[in-house]
Amino acid sequence: MKCALIIPSWVPEDIFSSKTAGSQINYWQPLGTLYVAAALLKAGHDVRFLNGAFMTHSHILNKISEYKPEFIGIYSTTFGWDRAVRTADDIKDMHAEAFITVGGPYPVAVQELCLRDADSIDAVVTGEGEITTVEILDRLSQGIDLHGIAGVAYRNNGEVIKNQPRALITDLDSLPFPARELLGEADSYIPPPATYKRKPVAVIMTARGCNRKCLFCFQIDKYRKSGIRYRSVNNVMDEIELCLKQGYKEIKFIDDTLAADYNRAMGIALEIKHRRLDFTWFASACVNQVDKPLLKAFKDAGCWAILFGAESGVQKNLNSIRKGITLDQTRRAVKAAKEAGLTVYTPFLFGIPGETFDEGLKTIEFACELNPDIANFHAITPFPGTELYDNLDKYGSMSSDLTDFTYQGAAFVPYSMTREEIAMLRQIAFKRFYSRPGYLFKRLFTLRNLNDVKAAIKGFQSLFWLWMKKGVFSRKGNLN
Known part of the structure; x- marks a missing residue:
């Protein structure tokens, strides 16, 4: 399945004063997203990573229009939630058949609120995403809903359904290493x-x-x-x-x-x-x-x-x-x-x-x-x-x-x-x-x-x- 993992577009001035941003801004490798990407690649899916730290909102939409992914995962912090919703809304408007999930600290903390905030979002990954995201794609490929998948909240016929939490991964050695090969120019990070x-x-x-x-x-x-x-x-x-x-x-x-x-x-x-x-x-x-x-x-x-x-x-x-x-x-x-x-x-x-x-x-x-x-x-x-x-x-x-x-x-x-x-x-x-x-x-x-x-x-x-x-x-x- 074709998958796009997205960090919505942002600029340093969204976080820092424009006059002090130069001494504070950082571009960390998004480790959580890269772990999920690695799990999807291991499961045989095609994965693209679009990082809004280095792309405008329009650039992200153009890439989605060209690639036409069936599954989209959007990462969000608290301060970036409005951008995540905008990204999901605009993608859904032009690519209605795409299944859109969100993950990250803010969606994990207020998962049901996120689904009520945005009709364009189909599901929230409510914990660690490596196993859960692969299971979501397995269901989507079979045309089956997300009922019973641990670690997911989702919308079904307008109703928000919150599945049981997923147990945290104890054998961390079993996880594939983060897919840094998707980052592009390493010097940017x-x-x-x-x-x-x-x-x-x-x-x-x-x-x-x-x-x-x-x-x-x-x-x-x-x-x-x-x-x-x-x-x-x-x-x-x-x-x-x-x-x-x-x-x-x-x-x-x-x-x-x-x-x-x-x-x-x-x-x-x-x-x-x-x-x-x-x-x-x-x-x-x-x-x-x-x-x-x-x-x-x-x-x-x-x-x-x-x-x-x-x-x-x-x-x-x-x-x-x-x-x-x-x-x-x-x-x-x-x-x-x-x-x-x-x-x-x-x-x-x-x-x-x-x-x-x-x-x-x-x-x-x-x-x-x-x-x-x-x-x-x-x-x-x-x-x-x-x-x-x-x-x-x-x-x-x-x-x-x-x-x-x-x-x-x-x-x-x-x-x-x-x-x-x-x-x-x-x-x-x-x-x-x-x-x-x-x-x-x-x-x-x-x-x-x-x-x-x-x-x-x-x-x-x-x-x-x-x-x-x-x-x-x-x-x-x-x-x-």
Whole structure:
């Protein structure tokens, strides 16, 4: 069967301020879509991938008109839902016989609402898509409806039907590797400036799920009943070696925390070094799961940077979001990573339930005290499917505009703060952190190549606009 997998058209300015987009925008490889594509290819289907990051809406429609797929899968986040609906509507208008499904974080979280929002959408994949999507195509090829397929919500004669959930995939080694061959030019898929050393960059996930229950984090396994499902070290290494054969020079591991299993993380690092694989890599980890020996092993295996979710400089607020860490653990992890020779990234959040403006200022002070190489300052966002979203009345108010749901706009405002205060804190944080003379001197001193220079220029351009302009961070919807 002819299949088209689509990410609707978007531009950086849809997410970031037009004056700061250059230093923040990233084009990640869409791993979930590529896993589904690989499963469809393995099942014998013909698959095309249309990525709206690099195509206009009209270009996507033209490709669909030429290809005439029988099955279409559209990926959607919360902020991209309106674009997903527009894409589905326009495709259905010109290609009515196509069966259109949607998947991704937003449809998974509010599946029945999605079907009621758009008559052009025939079904929602309500969990992991590799097995479910293949089963949908099996039914379509036989002319049979979707009754009984686990992990699907669908419309039948105008009625929305929600089938039973599908059990999460436990044997991740059984899945074919993501179909990166569908991406086209690999160099197009690059993370934000200053977050990679070499191109092209591949993305790999070595495990799925998370044991933690952070208030703001979306997981398909909403209640964390399945814990973390790991791929074997050998399976991960096989994918790394395949990426290197395909020409990739750097890998970004996008596990929530690569160090969730300490011994396994150490095993991955040691195996990379043992095989003498030539690539650089970047990973994320929780501050209470690492120590200097592990971080040194990462460094020796080619890791150049580590991200720690610091989130707040006030212990009360870390407790409120159930982060499960202490400020001292963050201090120790950052110190150990620096001593191991790693570049350190730390994101922070403003607008945490119960947080005050003065506490936000303390978070900025904490960021400056930690002095990571890169810090980012986001607005906490109540994505559908998170506990924050499910308990809004308890915590605060939410924007009426889904395009605010990007970590950039203040989609959520706690009862203890105003929307304007959140925007002000973000602006103060970026200005204060990145305009410190010592920090600026260090950044200039560590420029090593053209990529470093380009990243620095984009960063300085963003910093200039932060200094010159007020209200850089967009605020669109009304609060409900």
